Amino acid sequence: MRVVALIAAAGQGTRLGAAVPKAFVRLRGRTLVERSVAAMLTSAVVDEVVVLVSPDMESYAREVLSRAGLLNAAVPVRLAHGGGERADSVWAGLRTITDDEAVVLIHDAARALTPPGMIARVARRVLEGAPAVIPVIPVADTIKQVAGDVVEGTPDRSTLRAVQTPQGFLLSGLRAANEAYFGAEDPGFVATDDASLMEWHGVPVVTVQGDPMAFKVTTPIDMTLARTITDEAEPTIFEVPHD
Template identity: 60%
Template sequence: MRVVAVVAAAGQGTRLGADVPKAFVRLKGMSLVGRSVDSLRASGVVDEIIVLVGEGMERYCRDIPDVRLVRGGGERAESVWAGLSAIDDEDAIVLVHDAARALTPPGMIARVVAATTAGADAVVPVVPVTDTIKEVAGTRVVATPERASLRAVQTPQAFRLAALWEANRRYFAEDDPGFSATDDASLMEWCGHEVLTVAGDPLAFKITTPIDLRLAESVLDYAAQGE
């Protein structure tokens, strides 16, 4: 079964405070999206990689070989929809990955794909939540969910392409779907599909702020010391 990875790299990522879009910020000499693409390749389970870029961002991808560039939209969901529409094999498995998760281990990627090829329509990697989570309204705490049942979701998320394509079609056909899709698994849940989980990895954290970038640099420095 063909596996196609769609890498979301069209956002601006203003919280990182860089002078280029976040996906193209350099981490030890390589862009975040470049490192994400390398991890996907190293997993040994991905047949094609599509990188979603914003208008004028193509020039930042010149040093990333063997990827197909597709113009993304203004919002993440619109970008992913453009990527899905560029895949011509409805029987494929699609991986949707955030370029900002640049240190995602290849083994975790292979684990997500393996669970999907076993028959699931949707699989997401998750890690336990270690902080106490509060639900708030304004500045007032209204609830404290039971932490044991909570998980933080990472990417790549894996889907049967036909099922995810149909979920996106229904979402964009609605004048008011009643929620904002913050990830692709939420669309599948909305359409009634079962979403399964596999173990994620702490290294698959999302690089969003300058502190996250410093942490990623420290991780790479530590890894280099052990080589």
């Protein structure tokens, strides 16, 4: 089976407060989307990468990825237009994949420090037969269920997991779930990730071990953390020009 990675990079990322969309913010000289694409290529399990960008960022994205040498890699990397919401972007990306038997990895460009080994772990679990796979890590904080400002309950933390990306799926199953979701007059919920969409569609979702490095850069403090745990001398298989 071919493994195709869809990297969601069409969002604006307003909570980060940057002058450019979040995927194109630089972390020690390399944009988040560059780092995410490079991790996919380094994982050695991905056969194609599709970067989902907003139409107005396509030319800039192509320039950024080309300068980084990522559009000339041994593994094909191409651009496709995403939608207004993350679910719209993924659905648009899925419709560009012609191989119905493929495995698809859905990844957030903002999880730019995701280790290639974790990517491979997700992909291999799908290749072994699981229809939907998500990487997870234990929840460290106590979680409260609230209504307004009143606590209604405290879920058992031992049963809770924080979900990361990439999430892996058999393309045929994820495509069917999207067709049902977008074709429904009222699906009854908002799909916040692809795994929740599969759960809604009745597909079992299994977990693999995630990694703390796969955290999502969402706010300025996340970017501070990312800068702290990376340095300009980090090894990379690409020679990336610095501005």
